[in-house]
Amino acid sequence: KPRVVVVGGGVGGLATAGRLQRLGAECTVLEKNEKLGGRVGEHRWEGHRWETGASLLLLPDVYRRALEAAGGAMVDAVRVDPAYAVWFREHADRGPVVLGGGDRGALRARLELEAPGAFERFERYGACAREYLRAGWPIFIEEDLSFSGLATLPRFLANALSDLWRWPLFGHDAQLRRLFPESARLRALCSFDDLYVGLSPYEAPAVFSLLAAIELDDAGVVDDPPRRDVGVYYPRGGFGTVVDALTRACEASGVALRTRAAVDQVLVADGRATGVRLQDGETLDADYVVVNGDLATTEPALLSETTGAARSAYERERYSTSSITFLWALDAALPQLRHHNVFLAEAGNGDDPFRVAWDDQLPERGRRSRFPGRGFHFYLCAPSRTDATAAPEGKDTLMVLVPTPPLAEDGSDPVDDWIAAARDGVFAALRDSAGCGDVAGHVVHERVIDPREWRDGLGLRHGSVFGLAHGLDQLAIFRPSRRSARVGGLAFVGASTRPGNGVPLVLTSAKLLCAELEDELGL
Structure with missing residues (x-):
């Protein structure tokens, strides 16, 4: 059997290993952290459960096919109804715009x-x-x-x-x-x-x-949908169930799963990957190596064959936002909120008062951000609206994601100031836009995930939570290839390679890569 080492146990790495193992390869997954799942994670505290990464399950058929290809079964995906509530501070008395609830008249x-x-x-x-x-x-x-x-x-x-x-x-x-x-x-x-x-x-x-x-x-919203599985869903029990399902499928098919196994180097001989070396000095031989991680971080770090020109290319790439994520347990429920909520800040003047916040949260290349400026857009997830197990009865579990600029290379960003301003701004928006009153007074537990944790804990360059951005020059065929151009027997799977970020696209990346490797490995 061809031996395949997968570096990184995110959903892309698990889906790849599960597929290849069932096709006849002998796969080992090496994950540097204590838990599998990568950016798909969760936090729990006294009956509250939060997503720390993905919180919208889109295109459930993609999940279903990926799990079945790995030998598993689909998770219990529940339709979120309505899909979104979009809140504005101006004319807050009109209430939110509620999308995806099927009430066309409203x-x-x-x-x-x-x-x-x-x-x-x-x-x-x-x-x-x-x-x-x-x-x-x-x-x-x-x-x-x-x-x-x-x-x-x-x-x-x-x-x-x-x-x-x-x-x-x-x-x-x-x-x-x-x-x-x-x-x-x-x-x-x-x-x-x-x-x-x-x-x-x-x-x-x-x-x-x-x-x-x-x-x-x-x-x-429109008739004649092009796919039967569109809409917003939520996995009952949280996104951790997706990671658990992939993990069980891999284990059942014989994939070796190792955590706390940080890889130091991809070993190369005669222009082809031959295995990996772990940080403790252990080496594993392989006929093929698949890296599931942030491409801009992992390729230069793991591959000595990465040229100076390639490193410079990653420095020139456009990166997506980072984020400050607040995980709040409340001692009361906020009935005004839906499962998924978007708060849009009218922070400027003129014919587009929303642009000021966009420009500060996603500054153009070369321009320093003024975040948080006069206001910012943010997303809030209150999952107990769909899944009562996310919060104790009469209480609430809120996950708030505030997009921030990607971190500067020189470490000069005042992240602690960002956190304080973002916290105050979210509380103000909940009060003024949604009529939730003094939310701060009901917070009994808080965990903050800031851009430094995305960068240092998960190896995301600049702390960019969505990897490389998807501008026209980094889209489709212009996005980094799944196959290494410099080393044979080496491939990449994940958000920064083709086709792009988001769990459905990462699972699709795994599917496409496995189809390419099936012939090459003689499976």
Whole structure:
């Protein structure tokens, strides 16, 4: 049997090892930390449970296929209804915009408060996003260039060429200005998802509106969904159940799983990987090495063959945001909040008061951030709305994610000041936008995960939680390849390689890599 060593036990590494083991390889996973799962983790305290990484389960069929390919079974994925509540401080008396709940009448009424005809334009936007998803997923994510994959292209092009605002490489903000010229609030509502790919709406191409199609199509925002598994889901018991399911599948098929096993070097002879050396000096021979980690950190650190030019290239790459994550246990429940909540800050003046916060949280290349500035956007997860096991009865479990700029190389960022300002700003938004009163007075437990922990604990360069950003120059074929260009027998899987970040894309990365290795390893 060909021996495969997988460096890193995140979901990408586990999914890869599980697939290859069942195909006939002999796989060993080496994870430097005490727990498997990588960025998919959890924190528990006195009956409260928080996600420390992924909190939205999107495209459950991708999870199902990945688990089954590894020999496991799908987790219990529960539909989140509604998908989101989006909160604004201005006109807070109107309440949030509630998305993905299936109540088209309520959504129509709420959008029409922002602008006449807004609901009809929102549906046109959703229909366009659906067409992006219909072709974008098979061709650009799954890299399916077969007849069935390319068969989606004519309809995609017909949509893209029917009107300038539908062109997928048009800027997202520019697209939305054509649809909602009079309402910055509606433009912000339709573009907050860009955060998931590490970009602001002013840099992201319009094609990323397909995220809205993934999250909202099946909830009745637009008709004729292109996939049957769209919508927002949550794994009952938390995202730790996904890691547990992958772990059980790997163990059942014979994968050797080792934690606290930090790899120091990928061993290379005659231009080909031959194994790895651990930090304690132990060596493991391998016919193939797969690295599941932040590419910009792991390749230069583990591979002495990484050239100066390659190191410089990583320094020039654009990185996604980092984040400050607050995990709060409350001694009371906040019924105003939904499971997933987005708070958007109107921190500036003029025709786009939301841009100030975007520019501070995601500064353009070369510009120093003023974060937290006059305000910031953030995401809040209250999982007990869907899964009562996340919090004791009558209490609440809140996970708050505040995007921050990626850390500077020189370590000059005042992270402790960021944390204090972010905490105060979140409490103010909960009071002023959602009417939650004095939330700070109900916090009985707090854990803070800041950018330094992402950088030092999980090896994410600049603490960038989504890895490399997804600008046009780092998208699809322009993203780093899964196969090493410098060393044979070496591959990469994870968020910073193709096709991109997010658990469904990382699981797809594992699937595509295993298909490539199946022939090469003679499986």
